[in-house]
Amino acid sequence: MVTDAEVPPSFRLAYVPGVTPAKWVRIWNERLPDVPLTLAQVPAAEVSGMLRRAEAEAGFLRLPTDRTGLSVIPLYTETTVVVVPKDHVVAAVDEVSTEDLAEEVVLHPLDDTLDWERPPGLPAHERPATTADAVELVAAGVGLLVVPQSLARLHHRRDLTYRPLTDAPESRVGLSWPEEETTDLMEQFIGIVRGRTVNSSRGRPTPPQPKPKPKPKPKPKRPAPGKNARHGSGGHADSGRGRRGKPRRRS
Numbered sequence: 052m053v054t055d056a057e058v059p060p061s062f063r064l065a066y067v068p069g070v071t072p073a074k075w076v077r078i079w080n081e082r083l084p085d086v087p088l089t090l091a092q093v094p095a096a097e098v099s100g101m102l103r104r105a106e107a108e109a110g111f112l113r114l115p116t117d118r119t120g121l122s123v124i125p126l127y128t129e130t131t132v133v134v135v136p137k138d139h140v141v142a143a144v145d146e147v148s149t150e151d152l153a154e155e156v157v158l159h160p161l162d163d164t165l166d167w168e169r170p171p172g173l174p175a176h177e178r179p180a181t182t183a184d185a186v187e188l189v190a191a192g193v194g195l196l197v198v199p200q201s202l203a204r205l206h207h208r209r210d211l212t213y214r215p216l217t218d219a220p221e222s223r224v225g226l227s228w229p230e231e232e233t234t235d236l237m238e239q240f241i242g243i244v245r246g247r248t249v250n251s252s253r254g255r256p257t258p259p260q261p262k263p264k265p266k267p268k269p270k271p272k273r274p275a276p277g278k279n280a281r282h283g284s285g286g287h288a289d290s291g292r293g294r295r296g297k298p299r300r301r302s
Contacts, residue, residue, distance in 0.1 A: 065110035069201030156194035
């Protein structure tokens with residue numbers, strides 16, 4: 052019978068569409084090769100509940116979100132863009148404002164991640180179920196779509212393009228986990244996401260380094276034998292050396 056203590060550790064990471072965790076996963080595999088990390092892409096509205104049900108150790112989600120029972124570290128903010136057909140007038144400019152979209156039909160999918168007080172443009176007859184469905188409608192000429200830039204890239208099509216929307220709400224991405232479950236593995240993952248080195252990551256304190264031994268003082272150099280004689284005026288530097296002539300015969 053295998054007990055909980057004998058179950059090998061693992062780490063399950065949830066993430067919303069548009070987030071690309073590949074870099075962090077690669078570093079995890081380098082630092083903790085014995086702890087498998089598994090990925091689960093889930094809709095943005097489901098990540099918080101998944102974490103509260105302990106179905107994942109951590110998750111990348113979009114903010115704002117209900118933080119009840121969760122710890123959250125905001126990571127970065129995305130540019131908001133409007134997705135349009137390539138032959139649309141918006142494609143001819145560098146950026147637009149919500150006022151520029153006042154006479155355009157702007158699709159507002161049910162899984163929209165932006166915190167609108169009032170969505171821009173004219174409403175469509177029906178709200179698409181997903182962002183992917185809305186992108187298809189943009190390609191069909193039904194309307195335009197406002198999304199975080201990563202989602203525009205995720206759903207890229209050759210017949211569509213996008214431009215920054217200057218005065219729209221921005222989407223923030225954060226790292227979240229159950230607030231009562233800040234385990235050693237969670238600390239390791241936080242360190243990876245925040246760019247800490249192996250030695251500086253929490254949970255792996257740098258071991259105390261031995262103090263360097265003091266270097267011995269150099270001994271004063273003694274003058275080489277005959278050094279003064281060679282540099283003196285007596286010319287006896289070679290007095291101790293043998294002559295190169297032939298040895299004398301003994302009688």
